[in-house]
Amino acid sequence: MVRLLRPFGRAVTYTRWLHLFMAVVWPAMWIFLDEQWAVVSVVPLAAAGLLPAMRVVEGVQARLLLTGHRPDDAGTDILVAPAVAWSDRGRLVVWLEARLLLGSCVAMATVQLPLLAVDLATVADGGRQGPGSYVRLGDGHWWYALLSPLPLVLLAAVVVGSGTAVTWLARRLLGPSPAERLAALEERTDQLLERTRIARELHDSIGHALTVAVVQAGAARTANRPEFTDRALTAIEETGRAALEDLERVLGVLRETERPLKARPTLADADRLLESARASGAKVDAEVTGPVETLPGPVSREGYRILQEALTNVLRHAGAVPARVRVAVADEALTLEVCNALPDGRADPGRGSGLRGIRERAALLGGRAHTGPDDAGDWQVRVELPTG
Template identity: 80%
Template sequence: MVRLLRPFGRVVTYTRWLHLFMAVVWPAMWIFVDEAWAFASVLPLAAAGLVPGMRVVEGVQARLLLTGHRPDDATMDIVVAPSATWADRARTVVWLEARLVIGSCVAMLTVQLPVLAIDLMNAARGGRQGDGSYVRLAGDHWWYGLLSPLPLLLLAAVVVGSGQLITRLALRLLGPSAAERLGALEERTEQLLERNRIARELHDSIGHALTVAVVQAGAARAANSAEFTDRALTAIEETGRAALEDLERVLGVLREADRPVSSRPTLTDADRLLASARASGAEVGAEFTGPLETVPGAVSREGYRILQEALTNVLRHAGEVPTLVHVAVADGALTLDVRNPLPDDRAAPGRGSGLRGIRERAALLGGRAHTGPDGAGDWQVRVELPLG
């Protein structure tokens, strides 16, 4: 019983009922002129369905009254956009005509079923029927009173059932086409890729800054030297400032701010990374060959982040060890190679999100990455990125 009564406690049940009544307004206007003209109203209604903007009007109504969603919701159940193809226009025409037919039937039953219930009660008491009733009762019998609740129960079923029916039709006829579903899927994919890229940016930039800060603070405490502590604080300040710039830029993207934000660093700014790693105590030797300034922006920016993550891993997992960085631009490719001695207690390749991020960055640019021991006792991060 509770399940049967539950729909009548929901606002959307009555808004669907109202939505069907609104469909009868148009032919009802013609009834005041001539009843025959009411049937001719389907022709201008069909013509209206061919107007692209009619799909927007019907979509807004359907979202508000049939589903309870706001018109600006991101849901793709019911589209609020002009008809882009003739197939969309045809579906809108079918929707308008179906809504008119169902709405007319529901409006008639909404009026006639209560009238029938009253007629049954009058007939049970020996009274006469009203002139507006479509159903004529034979005689006056007492048991008509037992039947009087049935029209009201039928009306309740009509209200709930017609609302569910018109909602299903709306999802079918006003829902997205195959092309619109594909476009929404592509947009969603782009959003997920952008979120993944931002997550990698934050991991690389903030992770590097925190690693440098932790290493520098620990080294300054162990050195117990005012001069070394001053250098460590300077390195922490510079690295933290760079991380704040990256954070501000990423937050600007997330907020879609109109104000300009700092541009993403490229491999031409690699000296900043090397200086930060050296200030942390690592012995970093660097060799750059080829024209770095000719590397395309996207490749250079991702190369910077890959080099940043590789140096962060050295500081985090290997400590103050000699590290060799080789960056080469030749034969239409950018090659980054970072090597450092592998501690005895870190013989197995790492499986953290940083190394996975390096491989993902390389794959997105059509390149390849190798991370792990090189067989000679060193840990190697080698990435090759095409310049095309």
């Protein structure tokens, strides 16, 4: 019993009822002229459904009255957007006519069923049936009184059932078409890819800065020499300032500010990474061949981040060991290689998100990445990115 009565405690049950009554306002205006005009009124209603903005009006009503959501709520099945394709306009016409038909039936039941309940009770008591009822009753019988609650029960079922039916129709006729669903899916995919890219940016930049700071602070404490401490603090300051610039740029993207954003670093700025690694104690032997400044923007920016993450791994997992960096720019590809000795004979200096990020960056540009021990037993990060 509680389950049957539960819908009548929800406001949306009555707003759906009101939504169906609103559909009858248009033909009711024509009834005052002539009942035949009420039938003809479906023609201009169908013509209105061909207007693109009509779906905005119907979508707002449906969201507010049928689902209880605000028009600007996301994640609902009912769109609040103009109908662009003719198939969407056709679905809107079907929706308007179906809502009119269902609303007329519900309005009729709302008026007639309570009248029928009153007539049953009146006739059972020996009275006469009122003139407004469409259901004519025979001679009075006492058992009519037992039937008088049934029209009210039927009315309650009509209210709940019609509300559920019109909501089901709205989700299918006012909801997104297959093309709109595909466009929304592509937009969502782009958003996820952008979030993944931002997460990689923060991981590489902030992770590199923290690694340099930790290594420099530990080395300064071990050396216990004022001049070394000064160099370590300078390196920490420069790396931290660069990380703050990256963080400000990423936050600017997230906030969608109108201020011009600082350009992302490219391989032309690789000297900053190399000096930071050398200041942290690593002996970096770098060799750059080819016109780095002519690389396409995406390739140069991703190459910078890959080099940054590779050097961060050297400092984090191997420490102050010799490292060899090779950057070669050819006509068709960029080759980036970072090799370092493995301390204590370890064969795997970590398999965290950094190496996975390197492989993901390479794959997004159609390149490939290899991470692991080379033939000489050193740890190697080798990435090839197409430049065409």
